[in-house]
Amino acid sequence: MMESCANIQERLGAWVDGELDPVAGERVELHLKQCPLCLGEKGRIERINSTLKNTLEAEAVNVPFAPFWAGVHARIVEERSWQVRVVDWFRLTLTPPRLVWAIPAVILLLLGVLSLERFVPGLGFGQTNLASVESIDGHGMNVALLRESQTKTTVIWLFEDHEGENENTPEPAPADPAF
Amino acid sequence: MELTEGDLVRKCQNGDLGAFEELSAKYYRRVFMAVLGVLNHRDDAMDVAQEAFYRAFKSIKRFEGGSSFYTWLYRIAMNLAIDFQRRRKRNATELTENFDDAMFAQGEMGSDPYREARDRELGGRLRAAIDGLTPDHKAVIVLRAVEGLSYKEIGRIVGCSEGTVMSRLHYARKKLQEKLGSDL
Numbered sequence A: 001m002m003e004s005c006a007n008i009q010e011r012l013g014a015w016v017d018g019e020l021d022p023v024a025g026e027r028v029e030l031h032l033k034q035c036p037l038c039l040g041e042k043g044r045i046e047r048i049n050s051t052l053k054n055t056l057e058a059e060a061v062n063v064p065f066a067p068f069w070a071g072v073h074a075r076i077v078e079e080r081s082w083q084v085r086v087v088d089w090f091r092l093t094l095t096p097p098r099l100v101w102a103i104p105a106v107i108l109l110l111l112g113v114l115s116l117e118r119f120v121p122g123l124g125f126g127q128t129n130l131a132s133v134e135s136i137d138g139h140g141m142n143v144a145l146l147r148e149s150q151t152k153t154t155v156i157w158l159f160e161d162h163e164g165e166n167e168n169t170p171e172p173a174p175a176d177p178a179f
Numbered sequence B: 001m002e003l004t005e006g007d008l009v010r011k012c013q014n015g016d017l018g019a020f021e022e023l024s025a026k027y028y029r030r031v032f033m034a035v036l037g038v039l040n041h042r043d044d045a046m047d048v049a050q051e052a053f054y055r056a057f058k059s060i061k062r063f064e065g066g067s068s069f070y071t072w073l074y075r076i077a078m079n080l081a082i083d084f085q086r087r088r089k090r091n092a093t094e095l096t097e098n099f100d101d102a103m104f105a106q107g108e109m110g111s112d113p114y115r116e117a118r119d120r121e122l123g124g125r126l127r128a129a130i131d132g133l134t135p136d137h138k139a140v141i142v143l144r145a146v147e148g149l150s151y152k153e154i155g156r157i158v159g160c161s162e163g164t165v166m167s168r169l170h171y172a173r174k175k176l177q178e179k180l181g182s183d184l
Helices: A005-016 A022-034 A036-060 A065-093 A096-119 B005-013 B017-039 B042-058 B069-087 B092-107 B113-131 B135-147 B151-158 B162-183
Strands: A131-138 A141-148 A153-160
Touching (some): A005 A022, A005 B162, A036 B017, A036 B113, B005 B017, B017 B042, B017 B135, B113 B135, B113 B162, B135 B162, B151 B162
Antiparallel strands (some): A131 A141
């Protein structure tokens, strides 16, 4: 019994492309010998293939290699020069003669950045929540300054100089610290 | 002694631009044709094909030889073309004119003017009809018709199974036949 045209036409394209297994291919061939409708369909598939190929080949044949390659080459060279520039920059910068100048320059830069806090308070460099303690000696009394940067609190603490007393004895806490 | 394709690829992997130029000379027309089939615009196709070769050179160190070089190259080119086409829709009129001119130029050298005139006209209509397909359908029909690639190779290039290639081709051919009607 002859297979239906719908079934054959499902596989006709694959048969034209040589992608059907031999058994299925034989069935299609047998059908085509007896069916002018499917034979016409096969011709249309082949015509699409050949016309498309001829049309595109006609367009491509006019494309010379030199300008095509020039476009590809320009992209590659552009990319390379960017890479080369980066590599060159690192090479030049990291050479020993330049590093001799670079090290003090970096140190100076760091010192400059850190000292900015002194002139522009609140920049955040070296600022912590911890209180700082400074101690000075004034008229026989020790003065301790305790500063807390976040709440801007300053505590002045006066206490007697116990120098000369037994240094192993723990220093007694002042009974009434003055604020 | 002439270098094999494998030798040229290895040279390219070591940064040899001359070897890449040789490979480009071998494949540029075929890649351009395939891309043109999808994009249907000469300048865009030229740009995308050049970009494909540039990207191939850039990433050739990652090419391990699991597939042939041209399959790998086509994959880059077709993916670029499909992406490009998805981003940008073009008017087919200008393209049809381009193809008509190209077919005319070819026809002048032929021996059967009547047949060639008919082919030229059909070529223009076919190109316009193909332009109505999705980029995925265009890719399979172009790779099959122009390159004669197997379904397996097409599947590798466009990233789908052989069965999907077969069904896309079937659908694309049906659509083209519907559009072209009695012209075929």
